[in-house]
Amino acid sequence: MIIKWGPKSLFAKLLAAHMVVIMVTLATIGFLFSYLVDKYFFSAREWELTAQAEQVAELLAAEFQAGNFTEVEKMSETLSVSMDVKVRVMDDQRNEIVTAIPPQGESTESVTLDPDEIDFIMQGDVISKKVYGPAVQHLLVGMPIFKGENGREAENPEVIGGIIVNAPLASLRANAAQISSLVLYSLLFATLVAGFFAFNLAKTISRPLQAMTSAAMDMKSGNFRNRIDINDKGELGQLAATFNQAVEETNKTIHEQKRLQALRQNLVASVSHEFRAPLTSIQGFVDAMLEGFIREEEQEKYLRVILNNTLHLNRLVNDLVDLASIESGYVQLRYEDVDPYTLAEKALDSVYPQAQEKSIKLEYNYEEGLPAIRGDGDRLYQILINLLENAITYTPDEGRIALEAQLSDDKEKVIFTVKDNGQGIPLAEIPYIWERFYKVDKARNRANKGKGLGLAIVRELVHMHNGEVAVKSTPGEGSAFSVIIPIEEKEDEKSPD
Template structure:
């Protein structure tokens, strides 16, 4: 940057010097011509005054005029006859004048001043003529050293030179200041730009005032924006890296040439030693599974998403994976690579198998009571119906067993349905209306156990929901409270509206639930008091069904309970469900 400054300063000074030289030539010529003209006019005026005294033949006046003119002009003045004889002269001894100052006076025929040069002297001659007759009466001459005659012009030249020099110094000083003011911000801006180019986005330059500082101001704005963008990019990279490394599924990124660029932690944990040196290698050379290679090839060829479930042998295990392969496209739609995501669904497969086994086992267990029913019926048909007491006993047992089996089968069907998925028929429903209907249904049972039901509703309890499913939820919860509340107890049911939700709660004075059992009460066939549940006709599936139905309505369920003091079940429903229910 100093070279740049010197070049600019040199160019600027050369330009100024050229302008000054051109200006000096023009002004010098003009001054020379003007001074010469003024000098001739001055000489002619003085000589004309002397000539007037000579024409009037006034010797005293002539000598006085000659002396005054000599003093004013600084040269020797002479009055000559027409033949060239000196008739009068100034009394100064400054300049010696020969007896015959000039020859050839016949040349001065005109009436204007004539200038000649004699060695280092200048001679100015003016003819003196009679104003009446016009005849020549003599000459008035000024003999002046050339140095004296040009002294005025030299003084002007000296003053001009001094003025030009002072002007040049001032302009040079101002130019350097101006250049510093202009070049220094550019130098600092250039230095800052170099730092930014090196990646130092914290670099800043001083912001000068005025127009010269616009570049520095803009550069600082650029630096701040670059720093902000860099921090944002680094933050996004960190978040993306954290997300990729900590996601529960294995992820592998392959570029457009087939090279592996990213392998996340979950992927390494799944495949263990196979992934230590995969990064930077071709996918088909290091990945050992043919099924995955085919998925990658199909994604490269078709450039579309592919999803497939595969079973891969990992060491001594066989694991189930839901493999999702998607192309990575740029803004122009050009393939930049593909991303593979491995969801380990081994546990889900096991759970699915357990569910299937569970249903099969339950169905198998149903054979025993059905066989018992069949045996009692055969006994009655074989003649036992003749004894009224035995017949009534057998029929009562058969009725209770068939009723319990019917409830069990119905609950199993409901639970299986909600687990496998079903569609909710969403519409505006009033929870208070549904709860009141359920209370009417269970009022007889409550009266038999002498249980008091207290019900209250606050606000508008309209929500979007499936009325039959919600009715099933409330029946199970209130019926459970009746089953687990001893004779003479109390059940409190509340409905309350808030800004965006409706809350339902049912509290009882029953046996309560142990703290460690609260988390298990929504499991299938789990009973807090198995003997009491069986005696009351419970199947152990009611709360599991309630949980699934509440979650299907995007609601929440909370439980508070103390052994011996009772339990409170609270359901929270949103008024408006913005999610489109397709399958649950």
């Protein structure tokens, strides 16, 4: 069975990756540095030893040519001691004449040049050779000895002998090893320092990602309150900010979906309820007529009840279709200059018959010099009609309703207010009255055949005009519904000419 091992967390993977890169990089640098140091030391020593061999050959040339080998031996020993090298002198027949070893020198009989290499020397060439072994490490330089004063510079130089200079490399190798040790210790220290920074970097990178993982797990369990707090202006900070924004938007979307789901459920329940009562009434009276339970002289009365219920259902369907069209964006406003006085009078004239049925007194109070409103005249008329019909529905017989029109304090809006002296609305229920099918007193509303859609339509139409809605109410004293409509059309709402 093969067991795969490796870091599991992102932090561990980042740290491992950084450490591998650091160690490989530093190891490569250390190897190259050691190699270059080694090469430099040996190249310098080789150059130095070659110069020394050439100097020895020049010093020995005159005595060697004269055949004064005793003097050659003395000079070789002196040079061997002063240069700390082994000097071997050969004649042109490759016979060793002199071997000079420094006092502290080691025996290196086995360390020499091959016959082929000695042939190169006798042909006038210079040769160098490194000898490495478990016990010996030497550098050898072979140099020819030329006849005459000009030596190598003569027109036809003649080789009369050769020298082999042998220098030990142990001390050189020790110096290189010491430098390599210093480099190794430096690299170990650099690894520790780089590891510390790699640890912090990996932690800095992984911390926000771990926080996002934790927040995502909270989101999975339905908790959208967790946010990521990262003080970073780079990509990680942007990522955290984007994540927080996404969580916020997701949270809003979920709440909106829940709200819409609740509205849909409420809509279905409310529509079913609103349709059930008139349909049941229609069905009951029709069955009674068909079965002959209602006398012929009473049928007209019940037929009017059926007609009223049918008209109520028709208005309910029309309002639902109208509200759905507005909310879906299918309704487009036709902007024109609308006179607020004419608009208010037209609305009051339209609801006057309904007010008369309940002996309700209608009043119109307005401010002089109101400017024209830039809006859709039909939709503004619908707004006032819905507010007035709502007031009439919930105002008792012989009550009072007032329609007021005035300019706002900033002179940029016209405010229409419908006041009644009805039963009023409890403060806790005011935020919900603009929702469709919401009714404060459902039993009273059913009796008055309120549809619960008028105020929802008012709010949507006012918002389409970039306006606002407001309501003030005192239970037992009455209510005041206001719509605030801007006088001028916004630039982005203007239709092209």
